[in-house]
Amino acid sequence: MENVMSVTVSWMVSGNECFIVVSLAFARCLIGSIYYKNVF
């Protein structure tokens, strides 16, 4: 199963989007990869 672990802050920025996914050492994610998206 896909790991639920991801740090998202998208819900904290209302109306806009800014989210970061930090994937740690879990079996379905790449270790240490960072995904960042910013839509203002």
Next chain:
Amino acid sequence: MRHEAKYYRKKGNTVICELCPNMCRLLNGETGKCRTRTNRHGMLITEAYANPCALHIDPVEKKPLYHFLPGTSTLSLATAGCNLACRNCQNHDISQTSPLETQNLDLQPDDIVVMAIQKGCSSISYTYTDPVAYYEYMLDTAQKANEKGLKNIMVSAGYINPQPLDELLPFIDAANIDLKTFDDNVYHELSGVHLKPVLNTLLKLKEAGVWLEITNLLVPTYSDDVAMIEKMLDWLVENGFKSVPIHYNRFVPTYKLHYLHSTPIALLLQVAEMAVSKGMKYVYVGNIGPNHYSNTYCPVCQAVLLYRTGYSIRSKLNNYGKCDECNCELDGVWK
């Protein structure tokens, strides 16, 4: 949130759930193996409806789906509960518990669809736990999403009976199915379920034209036997899955299997090479950082068409999903 469940029948004072091959027989007040479906006075109710305990916007690559709308965001959700009991579950805090025990949001299918559109997501993903455990919620949400032009993605172990799968399939655009091993005894030891129904699901998804990718996690001492992996590959090749991307993922010690070591990288690469030599067109190795098998290569001229570093992508595919070098078509859904 209680909701009448689909797919059950009564036999005397017992209710038999027919949603998944576990076929739980439940007396009044008893709950199935998935911890979401309970016999309440002869009616099977699901506790997993409109109450997700996990909700994120993820890159679609995280599912993992590498050939489905790359670079897009997907609104991803799960309720608590699961019809499997994997010893290596990395989400056991939400999968091996009931929705009555987790902190949940209150979101009807319409709310999820509106949120996905507002947040600019191309799709909704039913993931993290097994969505079979929240089948009715997935089905209703997928129908509404489909009406609004959103895609639906199922990330699942594929342990579901054919009839409920048939009802769901018209609304599912893409799926990543975990094929855990090719040995039925190991399947049962590792996850508490059986292999055959998963193979049936794979065949049905392919026949229905759902975009499909497969994940095989190599768990040391359970699913890392090369001869067994070869058998799995032979089955995939013989049954027309050559164009289905396969993701070999590295196991990291988790949950009940915390005492094992991680999958050796050399083994993952060996298995990936074997898959290529057997004729699998798109082979990936995940969970080890960027490597030769993180990229997508043209199956004809071998040009690198999608470079991946983590979840970031550089594409050399043209807009129609064709190779920029030789113009051949790459299997997948590109727009």
